[in-house]
Amino acid sequence: xxxxxxxxxxxxxxxxxxxxxxxxxxxxxxxxxxxxxxxxxxxxxxxxxxxxxxxxxxxxxxxxxxxxxxxxxxxxxxxxxxxxxxxxxxxxxxxxxxxxxxxxxxxxxxxxxxxxxxxxxxxxxxxxxxxxxxxxxxxxxxxxxxxxxxxxxxxxxxxxxxxxxxxxxxxxxxxxxxxxxxxxxxxxxxxxxxxxxxxxxxxxxxxxxxxxxxxxxxxxxxxxxxxxxxxxxxxxxxxxxxxxxxxxxxxxxxxxxxxxxxxxxxxxxxxxxxxxxxxxxxxxxxxxxxxxxxxxxxxxxxxxxxxxx
Numbered sequence: 001x002x003x004x005x006x007x008x009x010x011x012x013x014x015x016x017x018x019x020x021x022x023x024x025x026x027x028x029x030x031x032x033x034x035x036x037x038x039x040x041x042x043x044x045x046x047x048x049x050x051x052x053x054x055x056x057x058x059x060x061x062x063x064x065x066x067x068x069x070x071x072x073x074x075x076x077x078x079x080x081x082x083x084x085x086x087x088x089x090x091x092x093x094x095x096x097x098x099x100x101x102x103x104x105x106x107x108x109x110x111x112x113x114x115x116x117x118x119x120x121x122x123x124x125x126x127x128x129x130x131x132x133x134x135x136x137x138x139x140x141x142x143x144x145x146x147x148x149x150x151x152x153x154x155x156x157x158x159x160x161x162x163x164x165x166x167x168x169x170x171x172x173x174x175x176x177x178x179x180x181x182x183x184x185x186x187x188x189x190x191x192x193x194x195x196x197x198x199x200x201x202x203x204x205x206x207x208x209x210x211x212x213x214x215x216x217x218x219x220x221x222x223x224x225x226x227x228x229x230x231x232x233x234x235x236x237x238x239x240x241x242x243x244x245x246x247x248x249x250x251x252x253x254x255x256x257x258x259x260x261x262x263x264x265x266x267x268x269x270x271x272x273x274x275x276x277x278x279x280x281x282x283x284x285x286x287x288x289x290x291x292x293x294x295x296x297x298x299x300x301x302x303x304x305x306x307x308x309x
Contacts, residue, residue, distance in 0.1 A: 005072045005247075006075050006076055007049075007074065007075060007076065008074045008075060008076040008077070009074045009212070009288075010071060010072065010073050011034065011070050011071075011072050011074070012054060012070065012076070013032060013069075013072070013288060014067060014068070014069055014070075015028070015065065015066055015068040015069075016066060016067075017066050019066075019206075020062070020066065021033075023063055023064075024060065024061050024062065024063065025052070025058065025060055025061070025062040025063075025064050025070070026038045026041050026045070026049075026060040026061070027057070028064060028150050028223050029041040029070075029072065030051070030068075030177075032205075033221060037136070038060075038259075039136070039161050039164075039165060039222060040136075041060070041072075042060040042168070043137075043165075043257060044072065044073070044074075044075075044166070045054065045058060046060075046168040046169070046171075047060065048072070049071070049072070049073040049074075049075065049191055050070065050072050050073070051071045051291055052064065052068055052069070052070055053068060053069055054069075054071075057074045058300040059169065059172065060165070060169070060240055061087075062296070065165055072147070073244055076239050077138075078138075078139070079138060080119075080138055081111075082111070082113040082122065082123065082126060082138065082141075083123070083126075083150075084123060084126040084127035085109060085119050085123035085124060085126075085200075086124065086218055087105055087107070087119060087120075087123055087124025088104065088124075089102060089103060089107065089121060089124055090102040090104075090293060091128075092154065092293065093095065093183045093291065095157065095159075095284075095289075096159070097159055097160060097162075097163035097166075097284070097285075097287070098156055098157060098163055098167065098284070099125075099129070099142075099156075099157045099159060099268060100155070100156060100157075100280070100291055101121065101154070101155040101156075101157055102122060102152075102153065102154065102155075102293055103147060103151075103152060103153060103155045103277075104152055104296070105148050105150050105151060105152040105187075105272045105296070105298070106149060106150070106200075106272065107120065107121055107141075107148075107149065108120045108121070108141060108149045109121045109122070109146035109147065109155070110122045110139055110140040110143050110146065111139060112139070113277075115174045117170070117231060117246045117247070119155075121154045121155075122139075122140060122141060122142075122143065123231075125141070125142060125157060126141070126247075128234075130161075131159050131160065132260050133159075135161060135164075136161070136226035141157065142157045142158045142159060142170060143157065143158075143164075144156055144157070144158050144164055144167035144168050145171050145241065148244065148247075148273070149273075149279050150259075150260075150272035150273045150275070151272075151273065151276065151277060152275075152276050152277065152296045152299075153180070153276045153277025153278060153293055154178075154277045154278070154279070154291055154293050156176070156282075157279065157281065164226050166209055166226065166284075169286075170239060170282060172238070173283060175221075176241060176280065176282040177237070177279070177280070177281040177282065178237065178238055178241075178280060179236070179237050179276065179277075179278050179279035179280075179281070180235070180236045180237075180238070180249075180275055180276060180277055180278055180280075181225070181233065181234070181235055181236070181275075181276045181278045181295060182233075182234050182236055182246060182250065182254065182257050182273075182274055182276070183231055183232070183233055183234075183257065183259075183270075183276045183299065183302060183303070183306070184231065184232050184234055184250050184255040184257055184264070185230070185255055185256055185258060185264065185265050185276035185302055186230065186231070186232065186254065186255050187224075187232055187254045187256075188222070188224060188232060188234065188253065188254075189229055190223065190224050190225075191222065191223035191224065192221070192222060192253075193220070193221045193222075193224070194218075194219070194220040194221075194249040194250075194252065194253055195217075195218075196210040196215060196218060196248075196249060197210065197216055197217055197218055198210055198212065198215055198218040198243070198244075198245060198249075199212025199213065199214070199216060199240040200212055201213030207244070207262055208242065208243050208244040208248050209244050209248065209250070209265075210246075210248055210252045216240070216242060217240065217249075218240045218242045218245055218249065219238075219239040219240050220223060220236060220238050220239065220240075220245060220246060220249045221236070221237045222234045222235065222236045222250075223235050223239070223241065228306040228309065229306070229309045230306065231306055232255070233274075234250075234255075234302060235278070236291045238243070240247065243299075244263070246275060247260055247262070247273060249262040249265060249274070250263075250264070251264055255274055256271045257268060259271065259272050259274045259275075260273040267302075269301075269302045269305050269306075270298055270299065271298070271300050272298075274299055274302060276293070276295055276296060276299055277291050277293070278292065278295075279291065279293075
């Protein structure tokens, strides 16, 4: 969905000397628009819907200056049916402030205008955990990042508003390390870095592209785990977290993912992009957390077939 089409209104404010006692950006916005909460504006900042002097790379804690120009894009409010539903997914770990989920392929993380009648992970969270009913969010309670519908693997979900903001900021500050495993076409060099900006595809709005007129810096590193006859198993780390980043970047260097009908190559061996969120690593409240998840059966079976060749 084009984010421009989902904007209800855009407003601009210019910071004055009288505002200086508020210091932080989120406090200033809350002061100017008291009908909204600070957490609402923190969420908009994390979604790049608020810019300061034409830059979206800002934080809720930004200490604004006199004559800073702040542009706020207020999204349309869409009502979704978030009735709790039983959803099949595994729970890897439960902590007081967050949950680690093993998201199966085929399951969307949260409802959106593109799938507003589809059962999502959020429906399942509401069914299993009462605290997700306490969020003031009608679309993505607890969600701090997502992985594509076709991607399987590790996902962090916050259990309260405070931890949701903390984890959102950690992702924005690149403090959470994510490692994926993927099967790609061909034999890329043993290791490499892909530094190509990503934005909306110029003609296909539901896709992303490294040849976009409105792109953001994107960085991916990879190393080959194993070469097969005409394919490779690669370990991929994303430094930035753009939509479809791994799929776009690997395709851009000529090694698109198997099973990916949009950017890569369809395969008789798998019915979805061969991509799995394999590891998560981060610090939270001075404690180190590391999670690792084995490959799901469909990718393991695919590797067995490739080895037999």
